[in-house]
Amino acid sequence: MWAERDELVVAERVLERVSEQLADERASAAPVPGQVGGRAVMLVPHRAPEEAMLPPGYQRILVAVRQAAGPVMAQMRAGLEPxxxxxxxxxxxxxxxxxxxxxxxxxx
Known part of the structure; x- marks a missing residue:
């Protein structure tokens, strides 16, 4: 009975450590906000296998470019410079x- 309890305690510790490691790995893979000129900005990571690493706005841009019939051009009009x-x-x-x-x- 005591042995089973000790095994359970050890298993809970292992589970806690693994959960913390996974959380740390996920946090390091997520886009990291930065500061530019006192404003918060989202840094765009270098290309990776998963587009989910990109902020949602950038993901939408990639989808739109992919769905276009050909190469796209950003028109030089007010509001489109961003x-x-x-x-x-x-x-x-x-x-x-x-x-x-x-x-x-x-x-x-």
Missing amino acids: LRAKLVRLVDRGWLRRLPDGRFTTRL
Whole structure:
């Protein structure tokens, strides 16, 4: 009876440690907010196997580029410059490819 209780205590400790390790691994894989000019910004990770690591707005951009009939272009209009900056950021991190004519497409 005491042996079973001791085994249960050890099993609970192991489970707790493994749970903490998994939580730490998930936290390190998640996008990390940063500070730029006193404003909170979401850092875009370099290309990884899982798009889930990207913030939701960037995930939506990737889906839209994938669903487009061909390469897409961010029009130079008021309000679209933030979109263009996000597209360029996705190119810099290896998620998208920028063509010489300025249009964007998925990586092959």
